[in-house]
Amino acid sequence: MRRSSSSIRAGWLILVLAGLLGLAAQAAQAEAVDDGAALMSQDQRARIAEHHGYLLQDYDIDYRVVTAADVGDISHFAVLRFAELGVGEASATRRGLLLVIDPAQDRVRLEVGYVLEGVFPDAFVAYVEHRQMVPFFRADRVADGILAATELVVTRAQRAAANAGFDGEAWMAGSGGGGATADADIGQGWTNEGNVGGSAKASATAAGPSPEITLGRYLSAMESRNGDPGLALYTAETRGMLRNWVMTPAQMTNVVRTYRNCTAERARTDPTENLAVIRYPASQRQCAPWFFRRGESGWALDLTMMQSAIRFGRSNAWRFDLAADHPYGFAFADWRFDGNGFPIGD
């Protein structure tokens, strides 16, 4: 009898604790994203809060988002709000970032705390805003723009962590005006056609006689920021998909930078020799494989299937979506994957 009453008490305690934890999680989410201007759905806010939570866990960076209309001088507002919200207090080393979006003035500012100024200098922040975030904003995809910017923040943080670029001491809280401001251009329209960076010859962007040549041409196009979705080196399905995509200049540059450090294996083809894969050692976790389909004019890049089958984790490490059905599994028959689809190698 006594045992059953103590079990009931323990059960109640667990329930209360679970409730408190749930409330705490909700509060954390509310703190991470304060969408006063109602630019995002609840799901989108939750997604941003989740990713920014990873940033805090992995790199001790307290990254908040505030949207508000008519804030006056956005730079001044950001400095004051940074202090009011105590941005950086969730971080043991006082690393804080605050993104402010004012749709009424159509301005965006990423305020960088003192401790992070060395890792995220003004020029980098301006680059992230202009070359990555604003293109999504132009396509009226505010939440995607914020997350796309977070990707670059994560990449930068990864490099800083690898090169001992972070200051390990919490020497100063708050912010002193570091960061950058840009026109947000929300909903003003974005087309990849208008983003063509180079005037490359058609032959330089045609499907190649081998997957390696096609990949080389694709990376060259990305280097010259040629975001034309109609390049002949894509499959027809890819061309259709890219017409509705936002391909930002920063994404293109990031692809080139990422693969510069990857060591490609020889292309693997399926028995029919109509499909091919270029993959990298499983230890190179940011180097996702490339899929190719042979067409009449050569090997074309099948980004549609890559988009369907490949996902990126919190540290930009790639994995397979285990639920996705794709015909390129033949190239990975000698590899093992964990329960989440991350490659372990052979």
Add this chain to the structure above:
Amino acid sequence: MGPEDRIRRMEDDGILTERQAAMLRDSLSGTPKGQPTQPTQPEIDGRKRWMGRILGGLVLAMVAVFLVLAVGTGGGGDQIQDVAQTLNQSGEYGQMNKSLSVILAAAILLIVPLLLWMWLHNGLVSKEERVFEAWAQTESNFQRRADLVPALVDTVSRYLKHESETLTAVTEARADSLADMAKAIEDLAEAGKAAGDLLRERGQAVIEEETALRQLYEAQGRIGRGMTTLLAVAEDYPDLRSSDQFLELQAQLEGTENRINVARMRFNESVRDYNRSIRQLPGALVAQVGSFKRKAYFQSEEEARSAPELEFD
């Protein structure tokens, strides 16, 4: 490439005249070697240090006197008081207590004001230190801006030079741009020199001189306007404007301007707090003795005129 290297290169290429180059160099070097940064501050610090020592000494002396007297009148801890005798000799106990009370009262009357004085004095020192810290932050941002000037001039002028070489006809618009750029460089160099001279001559004491600080504000404003003019020149050239290199430069400039605004705001806040403390009683009495001088606000004449009166709460 550092600012000095850029200036030398621009001088060699004929972008800067010898005089302009010299003025830009002046603006880069905040304080020449061997010259004190704070000509008057050490004296103030010295006086304050002595004041603190004297006050501390007085308090210690008072405490020592009190202890000696207290021990002397107490009759020794090892003697046991004969209660019966005390009761039989009326007044003896009361006399001992009275003399101790007098000493205690005198000590409290002297020590409490001294402790209060020290507390107020230290409070003013802390607030003044906050003013100096805020000013140091402002100055470092001026230096940051001065370091960026050569990079901006170099980037814009080189682009214009490249344009005039690749295009056969010198259009009227480009001639205007070159004229605007030349004027902006001249203005930047002069303003940079004026600001550099002020900081070198007055050091940190500049924050106690209303006129000098206003002159510095005007000179810094001219530097900011000169940089804006150069950016505006670049705005006419879409290729330059859309390049990552220009975006980077623009971001650095905007970031520096923003930092200066934030530092200026915080400096004025700390000055307001400090000035209020040295004008209100009882802080005003301590400030008078301790040579705490009123600090000037870093703002333009118009801002100063429209600034709200000092609040007393």
